[in-house]
Amino acid sequence: MKRIAIFASGSGSNAQKIIEYFAEAENTEVSLVLSNNENAFVLERASSLNIPAYVFDRQLFYETEQVHDILRDIGIDFIVLAGFMWLVPQNILSHWAGRIINIHPALLPKFGGKGMYGDKVHKAVIDAGEKETGITIHYVNEKYDEGEIIFQEAFKILPKDTPESIAEKIHVLEHKHFPAVIGQLVDKLDQE
Numbered sequence: 176m177k178r179i180a181i182f183a184s185g186s187g188s189n190a191q192k193i194i195e196y197f198a199e200a201e202n203t204e205v206s207l208v209l210s211n212n213e214n215a216f217v218l219e220r221a222s223s224l225n226i227p228a229y230v231f232d233r234q235l236f237y238e239t240e241q242v243h244d245i246l247r248d249i250g251i252d253f254i255v256l257a258g259f260m261w262l263v264p265q266n267i268l269s270h271w272a273g274r275i276i277n278i279h280p281a282l283l284p285k286f287g288g289k290g291m292y293g294d295k296v297h298k299a300v301i302d303a304g305e306k307e308t309g310i311t312i313h314y315v316n317e318k319y320d321e322g323e324i325i326f327q328e329a330f331k332i333l334p335k336d337t338p339e340s341i342a343e344k345i346h347v348l349e350h351k352h353f354p355a356v357i358g359q360l361v362d363k364l365d366q367e
């Protein structure tokens with residue numbers, strides 16, 4: 176059995192799609208949802224889907240080994256960031272090197288970096304007069320949104336598009352592709 180942990184700070188619609196996708200899988204499961212935000216809706220989603228959840232604060236995450244140790248003790252093989260707002264500390268990056276990915280709601284390397292999240296991304300895309308936008312799935316390193324790109328899908332921006340309409344289209348694409356891309360990467364772990 177391959178075990179996935181999902182980190183999320185907010186609503187968790189991607190986390191839910193990933194959990195549902197692997198609920199059908201024979202050899203992979205989402206074993207834990209982790210959040211830095213005790214009020215995040217993702218925790219309610221995890222609870223309704225019967226997935227254990229763990230909440231931590233900044234001090235615990237950056238100044239102790241506790242999150243690392245929990246992931247190791249459960250035997251987590253693969254880590255997914257799905258709307259997670261903090262940088263991942265080095266102890267976790269090193270242990271799961273090449274096995275931590277993130278999804279970003281724009282076509283990196285443009286429109287990424289610290290503070291570039293949610294509608295801010297879509298506003299920046301529109302303000303820059305971009306003709307298209309899309310989603311990027313990438314490996315995670317010690318900087319925001321700079322790890323190697325794994326997958327992108329783009330769509331054209333229409334004159335009537337707003338940050339809200341773009342956000343909706345982005346979510347549709349994310350929900351369609353993120354679980355399947357995770358599945359492919361997890362399957363490849365077997366061959367390593």
Ligand code: GRF
Binds near residue numbers: 186190258259
């Ligand atoms: C997604 O758009 C993702 O690209 C970004 O954060 C958002 C999370 O959405 N990193 P949700 O919480 O999964 O609905």
